[in-house]
Amino acid sequence: MELKTIRYEIVDGIATITLSRPKRRNAWTGRMHTEYRWALQEADRDPAVRVIIVTGDPEGGAFCAGADLGALEGHSEKGRYDPGITEDIARPGFGVAPEFDATFAYHFGLTKPVIAAINGPAAGVGLVLAAYADLRFAVPGAKFTAAHGRFNFPAEFGLSWILPRLVGVTHANDILLSSRVFTSDEAMGMGFLNKLLAPADLMPHVTAYARAMADGVSPGSLRETKRQIYQDLHRDAATAVTEAERLLNEMVKHPDYKEGVKAWMEKRKAQWQG
Incomplete structure (x- = not known):
């Protein structure tokens, strides 16, 4: 354009x-x-x-x-x-x-x-x-x-x-x-x-x-946290907690979780996959 x-x-x-x-x-x-x-x-x-x-x-x-x-x-x-x-x-x-x-x-x-x-x-x-x-x-x-x-x-x-x-x-x-x-x-x-x-x-x-x-927060965390914030404005607390637990179980399987932990322990910048 x-x-x-x-x-x-x-x-x-x-x-x-x-x-x-x-x-x-x-x-x-x-x-x-x-x-x-x-x-x-x-x-x-x-x-x-x-x-x-x-x-x-x-x-x-x-x-x-x-x-x-x-x-x-x-x-x-x-x-x-x-x-x-x-x-x-x-x-x-x-x-x-x-x-x-x-x-x-x-x-x-x-x-x-x-x-x-x-x-x-x-x-x-x-x-x-x-x-x-x-x-x-x-x-x-x-x-x-x-x-x-x-x-x-x-x-x-x-x-x-x-x-x-x-x-x-x-x-x-x-x-x-x-x-x-x-x-x-x-x-x-x-x-x-x-x-x-x-x-x-x-x-x-x-x-x-x-x-x-951008350097300190994984792209997946930024995406899902932003979505949680605005969707939870329309939800009750229990639904927000249940959805957070679902996302946690899903996102812990992503390579960026392991990379985040490793980068934290090694005191270096994480190399996010997104």
Whole structure:
């Protein structure tokens, strides 16, 4: 696919997707969504990729400023919401569980962790992208907002489901009912973020974190643990324990189990088969 709105690169097992419409503050369009899903699918299918990082083009001065204003005007003129995508759009993460087969919820069906490196404002769909990442690191003072209230929209793309699970109902109500602007510093206090980092330290830290995850955790463990986390949100405790026991008995037979034990005892980096 010809990429016009994102950059996609793989370095030493880490795939980085950069939202790149710098003249529009990396604002979201149907084209960007199409390219983003293509890149996620490529990274998820590539056995060499262990971790995925999503960030914004620093020249845009934002992580993602939300939906492009042109798209918002288009919805008004058409009298309906038009996502700007076609039926043949890539479907990363689909087919794992019915509850993941929807826009942005598809992140939960991916086999690899997604880390959001939030290097500036995240509004509307930008906040959605951050929320559906598995881990979130940001720079201090970045402005966040759900934004939907000012456009007579509902809470978008399942934010009403995921935010209460990330920050609790009290903070989620504050974010969603007011549509107010809040800062990454506030988001850190709410538990939305894993860490705040100076702009110069953000990508080095996130890359090092991803590198440690890729080197220190087997691909099978990453895949199954991520799946457990999101499927168990819909389960009772007993079902979660039973499934964990089933996976344990299955995964202990994989060569990566023996390799993990051997590497630990020999104090060396494991050579994962995946």
